Amino acid sequence: MTLERQRVPFLDVDATPVTVSELTALLTAYVAEGRTRTVVGHNLHSVTLLHSDPGFRSFYDHSDVVLIDGAPVLWLWAKTGEEDDGRGPVMDYRLGSTDWIPALGNVVGLQRIAVIGAGAVANAGAVAKLREIVPGARVDGMPGEDWNHDVEDAAVQWLAGLRPQLVLLGLGMPLQEQVLARRLPMLPPAVYCAVGGAIEQIAGVQKLAPRWIGRLGLEWAWRLMLHPQRVAYRVFGEPWVLLGLLLRRRLGRPAQGQ
Incomplete structure (x- = not known):
């Protein structure tokens, strides 16, 4: 299966538009080949980090799949018209x-399957749920709270012993991407997926927005209502930071730290 990155206008990033069925077919191919692969996703937070952190940009540039996660990224990608090739609705x-x-x-x-991240209760809940989703698969978990150098070393050794085919790493952005960037060469071959808060959501610890809200692109409002202190800056502050970074880029001025 051949994947092509497509440019997202205005945001100046590339993404890999695929549907769920296309992604599972791709993961099947990756599992069969047994090589190291990385799957990440783009939302406004990742776009901001990409334009402000050269290391983060490099990691995304070298990732195998960059999913379209955030609704604004999807809407701007749709403006290209490249989705109008008979493949299906944009929201897919x-x-x-x-x-x-x-x-x-x-x-x-x-x-x-290995699941790394979240607290012990949420991690165990996600492991149990994945055993239902993939019957017969061995699913092991390692909590990611209080992450530090020693925990990271232990995770590397744990993965070396397990040799999983798929790793769901949910440490939050950008920590999960930083861990993969520095540790990937010493990790066993697998498909490594940066999944953010999905471990808590799959476990049912964090309540998911109703899917109709998601399809309207209003999940930010749902998260703001449930976790105002955690997401307020992302909703009200970070878009202005991103706008400043993009304007600097258009004017040919390097972002701070580049």
Whole structure:
């Protein structure tokens, strides 16, 4: 299966538009080949980090799949007209982690899964749920709270012993991407997926927005209502930071730190 990155206008980033079924077919191919692969996603937070952090940009540039996660990214991608090729509705190409993780049972040959991240209760809940989603697969979990150098070393050794085919890493952005960037060469071959808060959501610890809200692109309002302190800056502050970064880029001025 050939994947092509497509440019998202105004945001100056590239993404890999795929549907859930296309992604599971791709994961099937990745599992069969047994090589190291990375799957990440783009929302406004990742776009801001990409334009402000050269290391983050490099990691995304070298990732195998960059899903379209956030609704604004999807809408701007749709402006290109490149989706008008008979493939289906635009919303089918918005893939947050909780959109495709429930479809992992369709990944042929998937027998070993590792889940890293969240607290012990949420991690155990996600492991139990994944055992239902992928019957017969071995699913192991390691909590990610209080992450530090020692925990990271332990995770590397744990993965080396397990040798999973698929790893769901949910440490929050950008920590999960930073961990993969510095540790990937020493990790066993697998498909490594940065999934943010999806571990808590799959476990049912964090309540998901109703899907109709998601399809309207209003999940930010749902999260703001449930977790105002956690997401207020992302909703009200970060878009202005991103706008400033994009204007600097258009004017040919390097962002701070570049």
